[in-house]
Amino acid sequence: MESVEVRLEHLTKEYNNSFVAVDNVTLTVGAGELLALLGPSGCGKTTCLRMIAGLVDPTSGEIVIGGKPITKTPVHRRNMGMLFQNYALFPHMTVAENVAFGLEMRKFSRSEREDKVRKALDLVKLGHLADRIPSQLSGGQQQRVALARALVIEPSMLLLDEPLGALDKSLREQMQLEIRHLQQRLGLTTIMVTHDQDEALTMADQIAVMRAGQMEQIASATEIYQRPATQFVAGFIGASNFFEAEEVSRDGRRAQLVTTSGIPLDVTNMRLVTKRVMVTIRPEAITVRPLGTEDPVAAPNTAVAVVEQVVYRGFMLHYYLRMDDGTEVIAYRQTQTEGWGPVSAVGDRVRISWDADSNHVVPLVAEAAAA
Numbered sequence: 001m002e003s004v005e006v007r008l009e010h011l012t013k014e015y016n017n018s019f020v021a022v023d024n025v026t027l028t029v030g031a032g033e034l035l036a037l038l039g040p041s042g043c044g045k046t047t048c049l050r051m052i053a054g055l056v057d058p059t060s061g062e063i064v065i066g067g068k069p070i071t072k073t074p075v076h077r078r079n080m081g082m083l084f085q086n087y088a089l090f091p092h093m094t095v096a097e098n099v100a101f102g103l104e105m106r107k108f109s110r111s112e113r114e115d116k117v118r119k120a121l122d123l124v125k126l127g128h129l130a131d132r133i134p135s136q137l138s139g140g141q142q143q144r145v146a147l148a149r150a151l152v153i154e155p156s157m158l159l160l161d162e163p164l165g166a167l168d169k170s171l172r173e174q175m176q177l178e179i180r181h182l183q184q185r186l187g188l189t190t191i192m193v194t195h196d197q198d199e200a201l202t203m204a205d206q207i208a209v210m211r212a213g214q215m216e217q218i219a220s221a222t223e224i225y226q227r228p229a230t231q232f233v234a235g236f237i238g239a240s241n242f243f244e245a246e247e248v249s250r251d252g253r254r255a256q257l258v259t260t261s262g263i264p265l266d267v268t269n270m271r272l273v274t275k276r277v278m279v280t281i282r283p284e285a286i287t288v289r290p291l292g293t294e295d296p297v298a299a300p301n302t303a304v305a306v307v308e309q310v311v312y313r314g315f316m317l318h319y320y321l322r323m324d325d326g327t328e329v330i331a332y333r334q335t336q337t338e339g340w341g342p343v344s345a346v347g348d349r350v351r352i353s354w355d356a357d358s359n360h361v362v363p364l365v366a367e368a369a370a371a
């Protein structure tokens, strides 16, 4: 099977001539890559996927697969494998019959059908359960049957819409790895809708963060996590602390800022030209230490705070802190980590500090909207 590149060009969907659900989306999914469409409920992810599938007509824009525009091609000619949360197997048919269903309409001979079904079931490791009916399978096995049904037609690409939403956490994590492994092995270009950030980080080559019909950022998982383009992306993927700050001085990419509460910040990668910015700092970048008398009060990237809550999360402790001016700060600490000193308790006054490299600058929301 040859991997294909998928391009969306200025794709737009307006419902009832008034509500723009998908607004001028342009993106490319490289051949054999998995792109996750990620965003809050109602941001337009499913509409986007359904346009690619051919189930919703775009208002404008183009869908190009393997270099060919397919925007006007009917659903059954698009040759796409689809897997949805409600995968609805036929309850009275065996596993093999369920998987063969998509082939019946495509006029393959009986022996070709049997051969294709066996191969598809082997791909999802269910060859030994071909004669069972769905009620005799676990949730994960049923999901694999649905995946085999999507793969049996040898699709040119795969579309997944919250495919694991109905599974419990551990099965979900296992299936994420299985689907990803299979998708990579087959080199099958895939677009997946999810609202689960961990799922996107685990499975995707590229993550497209959507907000109110528009693409907020499209980048690799590491890029999205380490260099979010906006405050929305930083807050949506993982947790983040936010400090509004103003530039005091600057030398190339190195800058000194001061937060609205007076904390001096040293920034090593100042990419914006605006004087007023938002600084985001990931919770795992913040160190919490007991407050000592020798602490350098005026040093950059440090502040005093009070521990309001400590939450035990297995290998991590989550600290919810409040600075003297009322700003909330969250910090993560590995339960076993050396170097933080004694574990601080609720009510303790502590010093929080972080590296200059951990200060990541994004536009202030008001200025981002005006830009």
Ligand code: ATP
Residues within 6 Å of the ligand: 015, 016, 019, 021, 039, 040, 041, 042, 043, 044, 045, 046, 047, 048, 195
């Ligand atoms: P969720 O994660 O909740 O499934 P989503 O990001 O997939 O959300 P969509 O289902 O694409 O969002 O919906 C985007 C917006 O378009 C929503 O505000 C929704 O109410 C609206 N919408 C979807 N389908 C229609 C329709 N057929 N007619 C009118 N509005 C619609």
